[in-house]
Amino acid sequence: MTELAQLLKDFEPVIGLEVHVQLATKSKAFSASGIEFGASPNSLTDPTVLGLPGSLPVFNKAALELALKLGVATGSQIRAKSRFARKHYFYPDQPKNYQITQFDEPLCENGHLDLIVGGAVKRVKLQRIHLEEDAGKNTHVGAFSHVDLNRAGVPLCEVVSAPELTSSEEAAEFMRALHRLVRWLEISEADMEKGHLRCDANVSVRLRGEDRLGTRTELKNINSFRFVQNAIDHEIARQLRLIDSGGRVERETRLWDADLGQSAPMRSKEEANDYRYFPDPDLPVMVVEGALMGNILRSLPELPVARFERYQKIHNVTADDARTLISDRALAEYFDAALEAHPKDGSGRTIANWMLTELLGALNKAGITIAQSPMPPQRLISLVKLVEEGTISGKIGKEIFEESYRTGEDPAAIVERRGVQQISDEAMLWAVVEKVVSASPKQTTDYQGGKDSLFGYFVGQVMKETQGRANPVMTTDLLRKRLGR
Amino acid sequence: MPSLTRKEVEEIALLARLHMDEAALARMESELGAILEHFSSIAAVDTTDIPPMTHAVPIELPLRVDVAFPSLDAADALRAVPKRDGDLIVVPAIIAGSGE
Numbered sequence: 001m002t003e004l005a006q007l008l009k010d011f012e013p014v015i016g017l018e019v020h021v022q023l024a025t026k027s028k029a030f031s032a033s034g035i036e037f038g039a040s041p042n043s044l045t046d047p048t049v050l051g052l053p054g055s056l057p058v059f060n061k062a063a064l065e066l067a068l069k070l071g072v073a074t075g076s077q078i079r080a081k082s083r084f085a086r087k088h089y090f091y092p093d094q095p096k097n098y099q100i101t102q103f104d105e106p107l108c109e110n111g112h113l114d115l116i117v118g119g120a121v122k123r124v125k126l127q128r129i130h131l132e133e134d135a136g137k138n139t140h141v142g143a144f145s146h147v148d149l150n151r152a153g154v155p156l157c158e159v160v161s162a163p164e165l166t167s168s169e170e171a172a173e174f175m176r177a178l179h180r181l182v183r184w185l186e187i188s189e190a191d192m193e194k195g196h197l198r199c200d201a202n203v204s205v206r207l208r209g210e211d212r213l214g215t216r217t218e219l220k221n222i223n224s225f226r227f228v229q230n231a232i233d234h235e236i237a238r239q240l241r242l243i244d245s246g247g248r249v250e251r252e253t254r255l256w257d258a259d260l261g262q263s264a265p266m267r268s269k270e271e272a273n274d275y276r277y278f279p280d281p282d283l284p285v286m287v288v289e290g291a292l293m294g295n296i297l298r299s300l301p302e303l304p305v306a307r308f309e310r311y312q313k314i315h316n317v318t319a320d321d322a323r324t325l326i327s328d329r330a331l332a333e334y335f336d337a338a339l340e341a342h343p344k345d346g347s348g349r350t351i352a353n354w355m356l357t358e359l360l361g362a363l364n365k366a367g368i369t370i371a372q373s374p375m376p377p378q379r380l381i382s383l384v385k386l387v388e389e390g391t392i393s394g395k396i397g398k399e400i401f402e403e404s405y406r407t408g409e410d411p412a413a414i415v416e417r418r419g420v421q422q423i424s425d426e427a428m429l430w431a432v433v434e435k436v437v438s439a440s441p442k443q444t445t446d447y448q449g450g451k452d453s454l455f456g457y458f459v460g461q462v463m464k465e466t467q468g469r470a471n472p473v474m475t476t477d478l479l480r481k482r483l484g485r
Numbered sequence: 486m487p488s489l490t491r492k493e494v495e496e497i498a499l500l501a502r503l504h505m506d507e508a509a510l511a512r513m514e515s516e517l518g519a520i521l522e523h524f525s526s527i528a529a530v531d532t533t534d535i536p537p538m539t540h541a542v543p544i545e546l547p548l549r550v551d552v553a554f555p556s557l558d559a560a561d562a563l564r565a566v567p568k569r570d571g572d573l574i575v576v577p578a579i580i581a582g583s584g585e
Contacts, residue, residue: 027553034553041572042559050562062551083539084546090502092576140578147574149562274500279539286546 007240011205014213015171015232016163019178020156021188022134022196023066029133029155030057030100037194041148049153051096056282059084063155066187067107067131068288068296070157073185073303074126076111078293084131084283088276092147093136101132101158103277107286113161114305115177117170119319121305124174125162132156157187163202163213168232172225175199179225180304184329198223203235205243214239215249219263221256231256235263307332315339315348324356330371331355338377342384354384358401375405383411395468396420424471426478429462432470433478436461447483455479488518 027034031048047055071078085103108129115122134156136149159178165171179197182188190196204216217239222231234256239249254263302310304326311322325335338351359380363373383404387397392415400420404411415421423429436458437444447454462475494514498505505513556562559572568575 025551027549027551032549032552032554033556040559042562042574043572044556045559045562046554046557050557058549059546060551061548064548088500091579092574138579139573143578145576145578146570147576149574274496276500281540284540284544284546 002244004237004240007244008236010207011240011243012208013166013168013232013236014163014204014206014216015165015168016202016216017159017161017165017171017174017228018200018202019159019161019175020134020198021070021159021178021182021190022194023063023155023157024186024188025060025062025066025155027060028153029060029063029131030153031055033153035154036150037191039150041146042150044150045152049095049149051094057100057280059283059286060155063131064107064286064288065292065296066155067129067157068293069185069300070159070182070187071108071111071129072293072296072300073181074108074111074113074129074159076108076126076129078288079105079107079109080288081105081285082107082288083285084280085277086280091135091138092145093138093149093152095136095149095152099133099135100280100283102130106130107288113159113174113177113181115170115173116305116308116323117173119323121309122170122173124164124170127160127162129157129159132158163204163216168229168236171201171232172229175225175228177305180327184304185300192224195223199228201228201232201235203232203239204249205236205239215251217249217251218253219256220253220266222258224258227256227258230258230261231263234261238263301329304329304332307336311335311348311352315352316346317348317352321349321352321356325352328370330369334370334373334377338381338384341378341381344388347384347388350388351381351384354380354401358398359405362402362405374408379404379411386411386415390424390471391415391421393422393468393470393472396422420467420469422471423466423469424474426474429470429474429478430482432462432465433458433475433482436465437479437482444483448485455483458483489514489521 025035028044028046028049031046033044033046033049036044048057068078082102083105084100086098087101087103088098090097106128109127111126111129112123113126115124132155134151134154136147136152139146139148161174165174175197179190179192182197183190188196199222201219201222202216203219204214206212206214217235219231219235222228235254242249253266255266256263308322308326311317311325312319317325324331326332335352335355338355339348342351359373359375360370362375363370380401383397383401386392386400387394392400396415400411400414403409403414423432440458440461443454443457447458458479459472459475462470462479491510491514494510494517497517498510498513563569563572563574566574
């Protein structure tokens with residue numbers, strides 16, 4: 001059998017994702033039942049959710065607004081007139097025997113999602129984003145299934161990517177990028193534990209250089225970043241081994257079992273391959289008014305990937321730091337507020353450093369988020385300035401940070417009170433250097449005789465004499481001058 | 486014009502979850518066929534440049550403000566459910582041997 005790594009040299013995986021995003025509304029898509037994770041079974045239903053005769057669906061305006069936000073943020077074309085359709089299937093999680101979704105006239109088409117892959121931005125096409133209602137939850141227990149309809153009717157956006165992802169890492173990155181975006185825009189709480197983001201993956205392989213797509217399988221039930229990667233890796237390997245041993249990939253739906261770490265073909269007792277879509281007669285055409293679009297456009301903040309690029313290009317932040325800064329909108333807002341308090345060219349990198357090491361370190365230790373930070377950005381900046389201007393050394397700066405974080409006292413006041421200003425006065429430092437060198441005749445002779453490692457000894461002595469306040473750059477210069485090398 | 490084959494009638498019955506015996510299938514074959522023939526006479530009308538109409542009156546989708554109202558009590562919601570386990574509905578398993 002050929003090694004997998006060898007097969008991957010000849011074959012390339014092609015992956016497309018369909019991600020269901022639960023929209024952060026208070027009530028369901030087509031009726032006024034509430035939405036609550038973990039509520040007692042079947043306590044969040046109403047005649048519409050239950051599909052009782054005489055009930056009629058009325059669409060939730062907030063769901064439309066959230067979907068529009070996502071559409072605009074992904075550069076999608078928004079359909080001024082879109083339509084809901086019925087997708088028919090018989091399954092106990094859907095008492096109406098059809099799901100209300102969008103079929104040939106979805107709200108959004110031809111958008112894109114920007115991913116950060118290895119420090120660079122990769123743009124992935126989105127075929128469509130449409131609105132639909134969620135189904136209930138089935139739990140299989142032996143020969144029976146338990147049905148809880150609390151989730152039925154919860155509004156979802158289904159985001160469908162083009163088959164443009166070429167590895168499981170990219171697929172996981174797609175999920176992360178979407179997760180970041182919907183949280184950023186408060187479109188969804190995007191709590192993975194609560195199934196707010198659920199992913200199906202279409203996976204195929206083809207010979208490198210081939211234009212046509214291979215036969216794909218659909219993987220269902222992959223609901224964490226890690227499972228996306230594991231499940232896709234597993235499926236790529238399964239398809240390659242199958243082809244390598246002379247077999248053919250069958251078009252099928254496979255269910256990922258995270259516990260076993262493997263997928264199995266999904267066999268339905270009753271196959272219904274014909275969903276008999278048609279426009280829902282209960283729901284007339286959905287019109288997106290210009291005024292509503294205007295509100296959406298005006299409400300959109302700068303998006304995470306745009307900030308990722310701005311932080312690097314304009315503020316000189318490293319790609320790694322920029323990526324961390326945009327991992328959470330509150331973190332990015334803090335950084336932007338700090339930049340505003342200190343708009344000096346090139347200071348971005350220093351500010352990011354203080355934020356991501358000292359501040360995040362302290363916050364993590366205290367188990368609190370940036371939004372709860374006891375140190376506002378302006379105060380962090382006054383510390384950064386003290387270090388930048390050479391009033392204190394970076395080392396002393398860390399001590400001052402710690403005290404200011406703890407007590408809320410202004411960094412400049414702490415420096416003043418503790419008398420820890422850096423010594424940058426050349427005459428004063430020269431006197432210290434002179435004293436240290438004269439007191440160490442042996443070390444001086446040895447150093448001058450070529451024992452380079454002793455230089456650190458002299459720096460240490462100067463720091464000791466000045467309680468760590470000596471300007472380190474000047475100390476180095478003056479010592480070299482005094483010692484003659 | 487399109488008359489239905491027996492196989493198509495059987496498929497439709499399966500999709501609609503209707504179990505029909507031979508006599509019923511034979512009857513449906515001719516009845517559904519007659520209905521389709523009626524539509525074929527409508528199909529003769531020239532509809533070039535006429536956009537499809539899905540609703541009889543030209544109204545837009547009304548939208549609801551996002552406010553949650555109290556839901557039905559589980560006891561009421563489940564009144565018509567034939568088999569229950571506590572507040573869960575019990576149905577025969579559809580997918581064999583796997584959790585959701």
